[in-house]
Amino acid sequence: MRGDWHLHTCFSADSDAKVEDMLDAAVRLGMKEVCITDHYDMYFPDESFVFDPDEYFRVLSDYKEAYKDRLQVRIGVELGLDCEHTDEINAFAAEWPFEYVIGSVHKLFDKDPYERADYDCDDDTFYREYFKRCADCIRVCSNFDVFGHLDYVVRYGYTKAADYSYERYRTEIDDILKALIERNIPLEVNTAGMKSVGFAHPHPDILKRYIALGGRRYNMGSDAHVPEHVGYGFEEAEKTLNKLVFLEPIR
Ligand SMILES: [Zn+2]
Ligand SMILES: [Zn+2]
Numbered sequence: 211m212r213g214d215w216h217l218h219t220c221f222s223a224d225s226d227a228k229v230e231d232m233l234d235a236a237v238r239l240g241m242k243e244v245c246i247t248d249h250y251d252m253y254f255p256d257e258s259f260v261f262d263p264d265e266y267f268r269v270l271s272d273y274k275e276a277y278k279d280r281l282q283v284r285i286g287v288e289l290g291l292d293c294e295h296t297d298e299i300n301a302f303a304a305e306w307p308f309e310y311v312i313g314s315v316h317k318l319f320d321k322d323p324y325e326r327a328d329y330d331c332d333d334d335t336f337y338r339e340y341f342k343r344c345a346d347c348i349r350v351c352s353n354f355d356v357f358g359h360l361d362y363v364v365r366y367g368y369t370k371a372a373d374y375s376y377e378r379y380r381t382e383i384d385d386i387l388k389a390l391i392e393r394n395i396p397l398e399v400n401t402a403g404m405k406s407v408g409f410a411h412p413h414p415d416i417l418k419r420y421i422a423l424g425g426r427r428y429n430m431g432s433d434a435h436v437p438e439h440v441g442y443g444f445e446e447a448e449k450t451l452n453k454l455v456f457l458e459p460i461r
Contacts, residue, residue, distance in 0.1 A: 212448075213243040213461060214441050216288065216312060216358070216400060216431020221248035221266055223258040225435040229273050235437035236281055243282035243461075244440075245310045246270055247431070251290030252299060255322050259290070263306050286310035289354055291347035292317060303353035312398060312431070313354030315344050318363075326366045333367035337374065341382035348389040356429050356460075357390055359400040360412035371407040376415035383412075387420050396427035396460050399451065401443035402434075410447045417454055426458045 217232050218225040229246065236244045248266065251259040267285060274283040289303055291313045303311050318340050321328045329336055340363040348357060360383075364374050376383055390397060397420060403411040412420075417428075428451075432442045 211239045211241050211441050211444055212430065212459075213241050213245070213282075214432050214434065214444075215245045215284075215286070215310060215356075215429050215461060216247050216398065216433045217244055217440065218248055218288075218433070218435045219246055221246075221261045222435065223249065223256065227434075227436055229270065231437040232434065232440060233273060233277055233281055233283060235434075235440040237277075239441045241281065241441065243284065245284035245286040245431075247286040247288040247310065247312050249290070249316075250287050250302070251316055252302070253292060253295050254290060254317060255320065255325075259316075267306065284309040286312065288312040288314050288358060290314060290316045291351045291354070293343070293346050293350050296350045299351055300353045310356070311354040312356050312358040313347070313351060313395075314358030315340070315347050318343055323363050323366050326368065333369045333373070336367055337361075337363055338379060338382055341379055341386060345382065345385040345389050348386065348393065348395065354395070356396045356398045357386075358398045359402070359433065360386060360397065360416065362400065362403065362411050365403060365406045371409070374413075376413055376419060383416055384419065384423070387416070387423050387425060391420075391423055391425045394427075396429055397425065399428050399430045399447055401430065401432050401447050402439070404443040404446065405439075410443060410450070414450050414454075417451075421454060427460050428458075429460050
């Protein structure tokens, strides 16, 4: 199975997974390489979504060495993008020797979309504003290698994907795709969405549009927070991607 480039461990506030359990799961699936990408969200409503970078690199470097004959372990991060603190976010990504940085938007109006009840708006506004925020962040943040889970906000809507389509949010989503293509930033195909909304993020119609606009590059990750989800849905996502013949994996 191809490598998983989006894995969380107990360095993330929302995971209790031991690093070795995540790596052992990847070995069992026959993966040759993986990337640990724990959360680092500055200025987040929940301040626990950061880790101590010294400790992170020290511990993960030991695992990298210990597994080197079975699995290539990369040390990455899932970095929260934020239009208001770009200098600090960009500096953090540049300061530490991450092998791979997923840039993800985890914050909307200074709140976490995961906490849907904190927003006093309908799902249409919730989704639309999130997409606008993504395009804004992509244009001002640098130092990330791939753009994470483009339409994950749909997981948290009251209606989830029932009324969601690329067409409905065409203007906002095209703006995101154009920003990525202009800056040559690949899209992430994030299979976690298959568990909650039945498709990997972003929706296949968005991948088709990405290709039509000239986008080609992507990478895949499960966004696993527990060992059982390492490589989740990769085979099915692969089938979808194989139909999109112009996409080129970056790994
Ligand atoms: Zn994320
Ligand atoms: Zn993640």
